[in-house]
Amino acid sequence: MADQPILLTDSPAPGVRRLTLNRPEKRNALSNQLRGELFAALEAADKDPEVRVIVLRGAGTCFSSGYDLAGLGELPFHTAGAQGQWARHVVEGCFRMWDLAKPIIGQVHGWCLAGGSELAFACDLVYIAEDAQVGYPAVRTMSSPDNQFYPWLMGMRAGMELMLTGDSISGVEAARLGFANRAYPLDELEPAVTAMAERIAKVDPELAQLNKRLVHRQMEAMGLRAGLRAGTDLHALGWHTKASREFMAQMRQGVKQALNTRDSTFGDYRTKEE
Template structure:
């Protein structure tokens, strides 16, 4: 494995995103390695809890926009119109992996450092519990153009009004604010994050694994009864639609012309957050 590595101690399987130089952006390789790591941990009788964390300055800065915008640009050169069914099938190969954190029979904890934005939130909000360093930041900037949250966990974590507040602006959410509004469980000093998350995972791992499985299933069933599966399906479909609106296509064209970093700056500069913080 090159994008993910694992470690095991005291009943806790650490699953570590290790594309640090690329801010752990999501690629097909990361998708496949993460899927294998979750499945392996869920099937290992010696593992009680999974702890997802990341090397480097960012937990996950979303999809690798270089390959994803290039893929859409190549698609636009085809003689065929956009195929929404094919698009959804491709995107679902990623979404199904993130949902493994939710549907794994054992508890999943995520320890977030640095950026966790865009597709990174699609992933991390599927974990059962999220803790973050106080310097971490969350958000879904593609809500401004070119995307919608695919796993659709925002409403289930925040409620209607707070989810709308942050999705209808795409605003950045610093970790202390994320904890205050209930997007994550808590934030701790950055230098205590690793130890704090591991201590929580080890404490949880002392409970018999059959008890952990039953309690997780019981809690998760509430969201299932609220329609999580249909919300996820709609979120995935609408993400494809958002990438193929006129504004979405213009964003891809601008990325090809000026580079993805410049296109993102032009999107975010009016809001003065994420990479544009301090520029406006």
């Protein structure tokens, strides 16, 4: 698999550019190399006059299990350093996607966890498989999310429950609560996303850009952009807690064992008995 590209590009329909995270053996864990290639491909699609809509999906069994905890690598673009750098970097990446002219559709199946859920949030539309699982288990032992979007999409009560438990929700629940637009049976997800992309591509691209910005501007007027940026400071504080320091010590002894220890108490994620 080492010689395989980690990001695939194709065009499933006229005016549609599709980007596929291609680390299926790692559950599409988001290394910084993959993130860098993704940002470059998104920007290239945004500049291409033949592209009107972008689709983002994952190869293999899931969309993305989150950031690559075994080794992220060098940041794909500069973000001011010191405390909170990583969370600021993630939020800046989200807004890079928001600020593109072309609409981005997230096609989510399987695991959509932690950084994977943050990547899906950065998309303008999300369509999800009914049996997908969305969650942020890192809040159990590491820190609050890098990008604290859950209350904005799901409201205070649902967002609070997910943040206090680290539990995951199904694709059906994700659509009901507002994380996704609609949920489909897995075998219907891809054709549904392609059909929606083709429908959006019929709209004049200049108008589509304005319509996309209109929705974002309303969210920003309510404080979303400022709120997400403020959340990066809380994320930085989390790394100084006793629980986080102890968990990171376990991680240095082995990532899989540390994750199993974290989730075995709850009986979910990789430790769930089928």
